[in-house]
Structure formats: C-alpha cells, structure tokens
Amino acid sequence: MSRMYFSYVWLVLPALFCWERAAYGHGLLLDAQILERGYAKIPHVSPYNIADYHVREADSQAVIADYCRKVSQEFKRYGWEDNPCGEVQWSADLQTASGMPLIYASFGSGRETTLFMGGVHPDELSPIQLAFRFARYLSNNPDLYQKQGLRVVVAPLVAPDGFFRDRPLRTNGRIDVNRNFFTMDWYDKAHHAWQHRTAGAGRYFPGYFPNTEVETLFQVWLVDAYTPDKLFSVHAPLGFLDYDGPGDQKPSHLSRTEKKAKQYVYEVSKQTENYRVVDYSFYPGSLGNFAGNERKVPTITLELEATNPRGVHKYWEKFLPGFVRSVNYPFRRDHRPEPGNASRFFAVYDEVFLKLQRMGLSLN
Numbered sequence: 001m002s003r004m005y006f007s008y009v010w011l012v013l014p015a016l017f018c019w020e021r022a023a024y025g026h027g028l029l030l031d032a033q034i035l036e037r038g039y040a041k042i043p044h045v046s047p048y049n050i051a052d053y054h055v056r057e058a059d060s061q062a063v064i065a066d067y068c069r070k071v072s073q074e075f076k077r078y079g080w081e082d083n084p085c086g087e088v089q090w091s092a093d094l095q096t097a098s099g100m101p102l103i104y105a106s107f108g109s110g111r112e113t114t115l116f117m118g119g120v121h122p123d124e125l126s127p128i129q130l131a132f133r134f135a136r137y138l139s140n141n142p143d144l145y146q147k148q149g150l151r152v153v154v155a156p157l158v159a160p161d162g163f164f165r166d167r168p169l170r171t172n173g174r175i176d177v178n179r180n181f182f183t184m185d186w187y188d189k190a191h192h193a194w195q196h197r198t199a200g201a202g203r204y205f206p207g208y209f210p211n212t213e214v215e216t217l218f219q220v221w222l223v224d225a226y227t228p229d230k231l232f233s234v235h236a237p238l239g240f241l242d243y244d245g246p247g248d249q250k251p252s253h254l255s256r257t258e259k260k261a262k263q264y265v266y267e268v269s270k271q272t273e274n275y276r277v278v279d280y281s282f283y284p285g286s287l288g289n290f291a292g293n294e295r296k297v298p299t300i301t302l303e304l305e306a307t308n309p310r311g312v313h314k315y316w317e318k319f320l321p322g323f324v325r326s327v328n329y330p331f332r333r334d335h336r337p338e339p340g341n342a343s344r345f346f347a348v349y350d351e352v353f354l355k356l357q358r359m360g361l362s363l364n
C-alpha cells in the first residue's frame, strides 16, 4: 500500500480580512503581507494528489482481504458474528486518508442499475451490518438480478475511517461526507445551514469547500461510472423513508416519469410494513441534493429507527423485502445528456491518471 501524503491548501482566515478592512479601509493586502499573517493547513483531495488515494490494481485484492479482516474484528465488537465480506467479489480503486480501501461490488450485467450504500455516517452502526449482509445476499441469490436486465452496485461502508475508532464518528475524522458534495447551493448555504440547523457542531462540518473528501469523490465516482437509475442509502436513527428526485415536493401535476419515480419510495414502504415516508428537505452538500435533486436520480434515504447494533437481526427481517424492492422496482432514467450539460465530473481525474501513465508513473 502506498504511503499517504496529504497536500494542503493555504487558507487565509476570513477573520483576518475583516480585521484588515477595519484597519486599512481598502481590504487589500499585498501577497507578502498576507503570507506573514495567518494560514491553516487543510488536508483535501484534488487532481494533484488523487494518485495518493488510488489503490493499485495489482495490490487491490490483498488490500481488500486485509481490510475485510479488520471489518470482521469490528463486527465482533458489536456482537455480529457473520463474516462481513463473505464470498463477494469486491473491488476498490480508491482508499481513504488512513489507507482503508473504499470497497464496492457490482452484481448483474443489466443496464437498469441501482446503487445501494451504507456507512456514509459510520457511527450509525446498524446500516453497516445490513449493507454488508445485503451484498452477501445478492451474491448468493443471482436470480434477483441476473436474467432481468438488472445491475446492483453495493458500497457497504462509504466512510470507514470513522468506523475504526473506539467510539465511531459521524465524520471521516474531519468532515461530514454527506454535506461535502458540490451542490449548486453549497457556497451560498452550506456553512449557514451548518451554523443554524446543526449549531455548528463539528460532527456536521461540511468542509471549508466542497468535494474535499475522498469518500465524497468515491460516491461521485460511483454515480459517474455506473450512471444509476436509482439510489438507496441506509442511515439511522430517524425512523423514516425520505425521497429526493423527480417529482419531489410536488404534490400535483406530476409528469408520468415523475409519478413513476416518486412511486419508488411508496413501493419500498409497502414492502416494509408501510414504513413512514416523509418529505424531509435536503441539506446543501448532501447526496439527496446532489443525486436526487440536481441529477434527477430517484434517491431514497432509509433511516432505521435505531443505530443500536443489537437491532440488526430484527431490521434484516423487516427491511430485506424493501431492499429487494429497491432493486427490482422498474425505473429507467433518461440518460440523454441535457444540452449544455457539464462533462462527467471524474473526467478531470481521468486526465490526471492518463498523464501520470504517459510519464511512466503507471498506477495500475
């Protein structure tokens, strides 16, 4: 495994500007003056250092096997006796700041794709066990997708760095990766929402700027690479199903596509003892906002009733039918690019990898 290096961005403290404005009245400082004053080092991922977060293909299976052993040890801490990774064919292309591979598995070769994620908030323990279990279940039950033109991609633990702690964290150690997506409202609203809706608590920190975390980019990459038709992410403990996507927050005059997309959440609810569906507004920088609201991928956020690790067997019985429905509910999103639509986000990173390859620094 390659050693991890952080690169740093130099951030001028905004307070400094305010003070200078008051002191000099014009608000401008010479570069040299700024350099003498205050900076903070902020670790972040960028096209310049993404190679440090890449798992070499030649190493990936050994890295994944080692990781699975570690996850298995954590499972035992919570009284979960199952072998989390099982016989699933896992892949990993990216790793976290502490070198944990960001694993995922793809089942079936159809075009209609569902992306299923757990462990975005790794202190919410029960979803992590369920997501690993669902991946094993899919691996053992190919009838669910094989002949039906379906594909399912499962990323069971999106933010592992917060999981491998004595007391697991909501963040990846620094940032809430479900507030770090570069949504259109991020610069306008993310910090305001953090201060006012979550009282500026560190566990909800959206980052100094968006897309700084490899765990955020991992999810963006999954959306880019697999172009899912729908998306399902498991959280806890708020006890509801929330839908973001076509037709959301629109009570009437829905188009056929909007109706069909919105029906997704009710079909899942039906299969889970009519689990409560709420219309919860989304946050700046959240997955529901990024994928559901902006990219029109029907997105369900399932909030289990509790994070308590002892509840998992009960939850498995209750939610498995809903998980299965999330996969086989028929919905194909319009994949035609909209006029003027931006290129795929990861194209810029792909270019970096190509350049490095040309320079003989082959990554895999």
Ligand SMILES: [Zn+2]
Pocket (backbone or CB within 6 Å): 121, 124, 235, 236
């Ligand atoms: Zn959560």
